[in-house]
């Protein structure tokens with residue numbers, strides 16, 4: 482690990498950091514010291530780590546660096562939602578969003594540059610896929626946001642919750658997401674509790690099974706439809722892992738933990754998946770799973786063919802679910818004036834998949 486290119490200290494979990502110091506002949510507690518400097522104090526210079534000896538600092542300078550994503554745009558919505566566009570490498574930007582609420586502050590992080598899943602109602606999908614984000618690029622979003630937000634008047638951190646609901650599919654970047662979560666949970670880094678972290682997935686079944694063995698953070702499922710035919714049209718991954726398999730994996734995920742529920746995300750699209758019969762079908766589909774349902778009014782973006790459900794359709798849908806004892810909330814659209822709402826995150830992606838091109842020609846072919 483300590484030969485060749487300089488390592489970025491923001492890439493290291495506590496375990497990695499301990500191994501690193503061990504190789505230098507240092508005690509493991511150095512790892513806690515450095516993690517604290519990096520993640521609690523947000524230092525970006527090794528020389529600022531004043532409880533390390535001068536010679537150790539000099540040695541570290543030779544072997545390591547601290548490189549965080551660079552802020553390209555920092556915008557704040559009328560409702561207080563804040564969005565950062567971050568440069569990950571030349572030509573690739575991702576977006577990170579902070580959503581303040583009365584009792585919490587939630588950071589929505591991205592896990593990939595673009596996305597490979599091609600969900601038909603999501604603007605990130607239009608970008609195509611470039612690559613997975615590394616640990617320093619994922620935890621770096623927390624690092625940057627934390628520094629930018631500062632502390633509240635009581636000296637506490639402003640970010641209390643993290644949702645993996647930004648650009649990309651977190652479960653297709655499993656190891657880097659898990660290592661970033663390790664740092665979020667580490668008392669010397671961000672000290673969040675497991676119950677304040679949510680991973681949202683479009684339903685990568687083997688990875689949901691693996692997740693169950695690795696951690697017990699909250700899971701959100703982007704369901705969006707009550708049957709396979711409709712879901713196939715919205716989430717192409719459904720053809721590989723159909724509803725029955727995805728829901729089975731969710732049942733296994735919560736098994737043995739009575740307090741745990743899966744959040745079901747359901748984007749409400751006018752005339753497509755928002756009719757009373759869809760709500761009734763959803764009730765039947767979810768009867769064996771402890772859930773809480775988030776209805777998300779569809780957020781339009783240039784070039785999308787879908788429209789947002791009417792408030793009446795949304796309310797009728799919600800009432801049917803509630804009457805059937807399903808906890809249901811309608812997610813408030815936040816930050817849409819700065820394109821920070823669900824499904825509006827696009828960043829700038831150097832597309833290697835060429836899907837964008839294909840989609841454009843398909844759309845032209847149909848028109």
Ligand code: SAH
Nearest residue numbers: 603646650681682683703746779780823824
């Ligand atoms: N790939 C993961 C993480 C992305 S999360 C997943 O699919 O869950 C982003 C959330 O925003 C998902 O629930 C997604 O379905 C939803 N979303 C995407 N496009 C949207 C749009 N145009 N309007 C509202 N919600 C959208």
